Amino acid sequence: MSKHLLKFTVNGKKHALVVQSHERLLDVLRDRLGLKGTKEGCSTGDCGICAVLMDGKLVNSCLVFAIQARNKEILTIEGVGTAENLHPIQRAFMKWNASQCGYCIPAMILASKELLDKNPNPTSEDIRKATSGIICRCTGYVKIFEAIKTAAAEMKASD
Amino acid sequence: MTTQTTEGLRRPQTLIVGKSVGRVDSLDKVLGKPIYTMDITPENALYLKVVRSSVSHALLKKVDLSRARKYPGVVAVVTAQDIPGINESSALLPDKPLFATDRVRFAGEPIAAIASFDPSIAEEALELVDIEYEPLPTVFSPTEALEPDSPKIHTNGNVAKHLKVRKGDVEEGFKQADIIVEGTYKTPFQEPVPLEPEAGFVIPEPDGSVTCVGSIQSPYHVQTGIAKILSLRSEQVRVIQAATGGAFGPKSDEIPVDVLGMAALVAIRTRKPAVLAYTREESMIGHTKRHPFVISLKVGVKNNGKLTAWEAKLIADTGAYASLGPLVVIRACFHATGPYVIPNVKTDAYCVYTNNTMAGSFRGFGGPQAHFAAESHMDEIAKKLGMDPLELRLINMLRPGTLTATSQLVDEGCGLEECITKAVKESDWYNKRLQYTKLNGAKKRGLGIAIMYHGNSLGPEGNDFGTVHMQIDRDGTTRLRTALTEYGTGAPSGLLQIAAETMHLPLGYFKLDASDTEYCGDSGPTVASRTITIGGRATQMVAGNLGRKLRQVAADMLQSSVDDVEVTDGVYRRKSTEQSVTFLDVVAHAYANGIPLKETGTFTAPKCDYEPQTSQGTVYLQYTYGAVTAEVEVDTETGRVQVLKIVTAYDVGKAINPISLEGQIEGGTIQGLGYALMEEMIHKNGVVVNPNLGDYYVPTSLDVPEMKSIIVEYPGALGPFGAKAIGEPPIVLPAPAIVNAIDNAIGVRLNEIPATPDRVLLALRKATAQS
Numbered sequence: 026m027s028k029h030l031l032k033f034t035v036n037g038k039k040h041a042l043v044v045q046s047h048e049r050l051l052d053v054l055r056d057r058l059g060l061k062g063t064k065e066g067c068s069t070g071d072c073g074i075c076a077v078l079m080d081g082k083l084v085n086s087c088l089v090f091a092i093q094a095r096n097k098e099i100l101t102i103e104g105v106g107t108a109e110n111l112h113p114i115q116r117a118f119m120k121w122n123a124s125q126c127g128y129c130i131p132a133m134i135l136a137s138k139e140l141l142d143k144n145p146n147p148t149s150e151d152i153r154k155a156t157s158g159i160i161c162r163c164t165g166y167v168k169i170f171e172a173i174k175t176a177a178a179e180m181k182a183s184d
Numbered sequence: 185m186t187t188q189t190t191e192g193l194r195r196p197q198t199l200i201v202g203k204s205v206g207r208v209d210s211l212d213k214v215l216g217k218p219i220y221t222m223d224i225t226p227e228n229a230l231y232l233k234v235v236r237s238s239v240s241h242a243l244l245k246k247v248d249l250s251r252a253r254k255y256p257g258v259v260a261v262v263t264a265q266d267i268p269g270i271n272e273s274s275a276l277l278p279d280k281p282l283f284a285t286d287r288v289r290f291a292g293e294p295i296a297a298i299a300s301f302d303p304s305i306a307e308e309a310l311e312l313v314d315i316e317y318e319p320l321p322t323v324f325s326p327t328e329a330l331e332p333d334s335p336k337i338h339t340n341g342n343v344a345k346h347l348k349v350r351k352g353d354v355e356e357g358f359k360q361a362d363i364i365v366e367g368t369y370k371t372p373f374q375e376p377v378p379l380e381p382e383a384g385f386v387i388p389e390p391d392g393s394v395t396c397v398g399s400i401q402s403p404y405h406v407q408t409g410i411a412k413i414l415s416l417r418s419e420q421v422r423v424i425q426a427a428t429g430g431a432f433g434p435k436s437d438e439i440p441v442d443v444l445g446m447a448a449l450v451a452i453r454t455r456k457p458a459v460l461a462y463t464r465e466e467s468m469i470g471h472t473k474r475h476p477f478v479i480s481l482k483v484g485v486k487n488n489g490k491l492t493a494w495e496a497k498l499i500a501d502t503g504a505y506a507s508l509g510p511l512v513v514i515r516a517c518f519h520a521t522g523p524y525v526i527p528n529v530k531t532d533a534y535c536v537y538t539n540n541t542m543a544g545s546f547r548g549f550g551g552p553q554a555h556f557a558a559e560s561h562m563d564e565i566a567k568k569l570g571m572d573p574l575e576l577r578l579i580n581m582l583r584p585g586t587l588t589a590t591s592q593l594v595d596e597g598c599g600l601e602e603c604i605t606k607a608v609k610e611s612d613w614y615n616k617r618l619q620y621t622k623l624n625g626a627k628k629r630g631l632g633i634a635i636m637y638h639g640n641s642l643g644p645e646g647n648d649f650g651t652v653h654m655q656i657d658r659d660g661t662t663r664l665r666t667a668l669t670e671y672g673t674g675a676p677s678g679l680l681q682i683a684a685e686t687m688h689l690p691l692g693y694f695k696l697d698a699s700d701t702e703y704c705g706d707s708g709p710t711v712a713s714r715t716i717t718i719g720g721r722a723t724q725m726v727a728g729n730l731g732r733k734l735r736q737v738a739a740d741m742l743q744s745s746v747d748d749v750e751v752t753d754g755v756y757r758r759k760s761t762e763q764s765v766t767f768l769d770v771v772a773h774a775y776a777n778g779i780p781l782k783e784t785g786t787f788t789a790p791k792c793d794y795e796p797q798t799s800q801g802t803v804y805l806q807y808t809y810g811a812v813t814a815e816v817e818v819d820t821e822t823g824r825v826q827v828l829k830i831v832t833a834y835d836v837g838k839a840i841n842p843i844s845l846e847g848q849i850e851g852g853t854i855q856g857l858g859y860a861l862m863e864e865m866i867h868k869n870g871v872v873v874n875p876n877l878g879d880y881y882v883p884t885s886l887d888v889p890e891m892k893s894i895i896v897e898y899p900g901a902l903g904p905f906g907a908k909a910i911g912e913p914p915i916v917l918p919a920p921a922i923v924n925a926i927d928n929a930i931g932v933r934l935n936e937i938p939a940t941p942d943r944v945l946l947a948l949r950k951a952t953a954q955s
Contacts, residue, residue, distance in 0.1 A: 061223035062217070064429070065222070066464065067464040067876065069877070071877035071878045072464075101216070102215065105216075106214075111214070111215075115214040118210070119214055122206060122207050122841075122847050124213040125672040125674065126380070126428065126431075126671060126672030127210075127212075127213030127219075128220070128379040128380045128430060130214060152885075154885075157884050157885045160877065162376075162378065162379050162430050162432070162882065164850060164851045164854075165847075165851040165852070165854030165891070166850075166885045167846075167847075167850040167888065168846070168847050170885070
C-alpha cells in the first residue's frame with residue numbers, strides 16, 4: 026500500500042498528513058482531523074450528506090480519495106460559523122426550524138453556501154437544483170428552501 | 185354545504201404555547217457539533233461486523249467461524265453461545281432470536297458478529313465464515329402464507345394476529361344498498377430511510393454493569409432487551425440516547441436491541457468498549473419497514489350516496505418475525521373504513537409471517553395502508569354513482585355526534601369538515617376539475633382528494649404513560665428531561681413551551697436534558713406521536729407542581745398568601761400591594777432555604793374501553809382529522825406523474841409550535857409522496873434487490889410540489905391545551921390523494937402503489953385494450 030503526503034487546507038488551516046491511496050476524504054476529515062460535522066449516510070454517493078466544499082465546489086467526501094484534495098481548500102461545516110458568529114445561512118436554518126433530525130444539515134448548509142457564494146439572487150428553481158444532491162428525509166425540504174431565501178436576503182442586505 | 189362554526193369551542197388562551205419558536209436542538213445541528221453516536225465513540229473500542237444469512241429460509245447445518253477467529257486482528261467472534269441470558273431480541277412476541285442458531289427465516293438474519301479494533305479487518309473476516317444451509321420451503325406472499333398447506337415459518341403457524349371489527353349486519357347492509365362496489369388494493373414495503381443508519385456502542389463498567397449509547401427512540405425498550413440478553417438486572421443497563429439522525433419507527437423496537445445487544449456481548453467478553461454501526465445496506469435489509477398490505481373491500485351504497493355496509497379484509501406481510509406487526513394490524517383494522525359513518529361493518533385483519541425481511545413500526549403504523557384502500561375505493565364508488573367524490577365524502581364523513589366503525593361517539597373535537605372545506609377552497613376544486621377535462625395532448629392533469637382520521641397515541645396498543653422530570657438550577661436554568669426522545673420531531677422542544685406556559689416563565693430559562701435511563705423514569709416507547717399528547721400532559725402536571733412551589737416561596741418572600749400572588753413572565757406580584765419579586769429572586773431564596781426545586785410526575789392515559797370480540801367501543805381517546813388535495817400532471821406517453829400542488833389541512837387540536845408543526849406536515853407529506861410514486865423495497869425470493877439509495881428512490885428537492893399547509897384547531901379531549909398527534913398523520917393521505925388525482929387525469933385506477941411510470945403505462949394500456 027503506497028503512502029502519500031497530503032498537504033491541504035481545511036477551514037483555513039493548513040495540514041500535512043501521510044495518507045494511503047485508498048483513504049477517503051470523509052475518513053480523513055472525521056477520523057484524522059476530528060471534524061465530525063461531516064456525516065456518512067450511504068458510502069455510495071447517493072445521499073449527499075457527506076458533502077463538503079473543495080475549492081468552493083460541493084463534492085461527496087465519501088467518493089473523493091483524500092489524496093485528490095492535495096493542494097485544495099476544503100470547507101466543512103466547522104468552518105462555516107461558530108455559536109458566537111453564526112453564518113447567515115445557519116441563522117436562517119435556525120429561524121425556520123429547517124433542521125429536524127439534523128443529519129443532512131451540514132451538507133445542506135454547505136450546498137446553500139456554494140449556491141449563494143456564486144449566485145446571490147437565486148430563484149426557487151436554483152435553490153431546488155442546488156440542494157438536489159442531498160437527501161433530507163425529515164423536512165420535505167420546504168423549510169430548507171425558505172431558509173436559503175432568507176439567508177440570501179440577509180447576505181445581500183449586509184453587502 | 186354547511187360549515188361548522190368553530191366559535192363556541194373552548195379554546196385555551198395561551199402566550200407561549202401557539203407561538204412559532206426555535207427548537208432547542210437547532211444550534212448544535214447547524215454548527216455540525218459532534219452529537220451523534222458515531223461522533224462520540226470511545227477510544228480503544230472494538231468495531232463489530234455482522235455475519236448475516238444469505239438465504240431466506242434454511243436450517244443451519246454448519247457455521248464454521250474458525251478461520252475468522254484466527255484472522256489476524258480479529259479480537260472476538262460472538263454467537264448465540266456467548267449469550268449469558270436469553271437469546272431474544274424482539275418487539276412484542278418472543279419470536280426473534282438475537283442470533284440465529286439452528287434456523288434462519290430471512291435473508292439478512294444475524295448469525296454471528298466479528299470484532300476488531302480495525303473495522304476493515306472485521307469486514308475482511310466476514311469472508312472467512314463458512315456456512316452450510318439446508319434449504320427449507322419458502323413463502324413470500326402473505327396471501328399464500330395464509331393457506332393451510334403453506335410452509336410454516338414458526339411452529340404456531342403463519343398468523344401472528346387476527347383482529348375483527350363487527351358492527352351491525354353487513355349482509356343486511358348489502359341488501360339495503362343500490363350498488364355494491366368491490367376492489368383490491370396493494371401497498372409495498374416502504375423503507376423508512378433514517379439518514380443516520382443504526383449505530384450504538386456499549387461500555388463495560390467495572391461493577392459489571394453496562395452503559396449503552398445509541399441512535400434510538402425508546403431507551404427503556406433497549407434497557408429491558410439488553411438486560412434479558414446479558415442476564416442483568418434492568419438497573420445494571422444504563423441507556424443513553426445520542427442525538428438521533430432520523431428514526432421514523434424502526435429505532436423504537438428490536439433493531440436497537442439487535443445493535444446494542446451484539447455490541448454488549450463483545451463488550452462484556454473483552455471488557456472493551458464495542459461499537460456497531462450498520463452500513464446503509466444492512467440498515468435497509470436489517471431494520472423494519474412499512475408492512476405491505478393486500479386489502480379487499482366490498483362496499484354497499486345507496487344511489488343517494490349513503491354508505492350502507494363496508495366489508496374489509498386486510499392481509500399484512502410482517503416478514504419473518506412479527507415485530508410490532510400485530511399492533512400495526514390493529515391500527516389498520518380500526519381505520520379500514522376511513523373517516524365515515526357506516527351502519528354495518530365487518531373487518532378482518534391478519535398479520536402474516538413470510539420469509540421476507542421484517543416489517544414493523546413506521547410512521548403511520550397501518551394508517552397509510554388502510555386509508556390508501558379506503559380513499560381509493562371512495563373515488564371508485566363515486567365514479568360508479570356518477571357523483572363528485574367530494575360530495576360522496578361530505579355525505580358520509582364523521583361529524584360530531586356520529587359514530588365511528590367501532591361505534592365510538594365523535595365528540596366536538598372533530599374539525600374534519602373544516603379541513604375539507606379549507607383544502608377544497610385552496611385547491612380550487614370545482615373550477616380545476618372542470619378545466620382539466622378539457623385538456624388535449626399527451627399531458628393530462630387531474631385533482632384528487634383524500635380525507636382521514638387518526639387515533640391518537642397508543643389506544644389499544646399498550647400502556648400509555650409518560651414521565652417528566654424538572655429541576656431548577658441555581659442560575660434559574662429550568663431543565664426538563666424525559667425518556668420520550670428527540671429524534672427529529674421537535675416534540676420535546678414543544679414540551680418546554682408547555683412547561684414555560686404552565687409556569688408563566690420566559691421560555692429562555694428552559695433547557696432539555698439528554699434522555700438517559702439513569703435520570704429519566706420509564707415513559708414507554710417514543711412512538712405513536714405521543715410525546716406532545718402524553719408527555720405534554722405529564723409536563724403540565726410537573727410544571728404545575730413546580731410552579732405552585734415557586735409561588736409558595738414567592739408568597740413567603742412577599743409575606744403574603746399563595747392566592748394573593750400572581751405570576752406573569754417571570755415576575756411574582758402580590759396583588760394587594762403590587763410588591764414583586766423576580767423568578768431569579770425566588771430561586772435564590774429557595775436555594776438559601778433548602779427548598780428543593782425538583783419535581784417528577786407520570787401521566788397515565790385512561791384505558792380504552794372496547795369489546796374484544798367485535799372491537800366495539802372507545803379504541804382511541806382522541807382523533808386527528810385531515811384532508812389533502814393533490815394536483816398532478818400525467819404524461820400518457822412516458823407514464824411519468826408529476827405532482828404540481830398539494831394542499832393539506834389538519835385538525836391538530838392546538839398547534840403548540842406552528843412552524844415546527846408545519847415542518848412535520850411538510851416532511852410527512854413528502855414521505856407520503858414518495859410512498860405514492862417511487863418508494864418500494866423489492867424482494868426477489870426474499871432477497872432485497874435494491875438495498876441502497878441509488879436503486880431505492882426517495883424524494884429529492886426536485887420532487888417537491890407547491891405546498892400549502894392549513895392548520896385547523898378543534899381541541900381534543902386528551903392532549904395538553906387540546907393538542908392532537910401530528911407526527912404520523914401527514915404521511916397517510918398523499919398516496920390516495922395522488923392516485924385519485926391520476927384517475928381524475930387519465931381515467932385509470934391504480935390499485936397498487938407506488939405509481940411508477942411502468943405501472944401507469946401498463947394501467948393505461950390495459951384500459952385501452954378493455955375499451
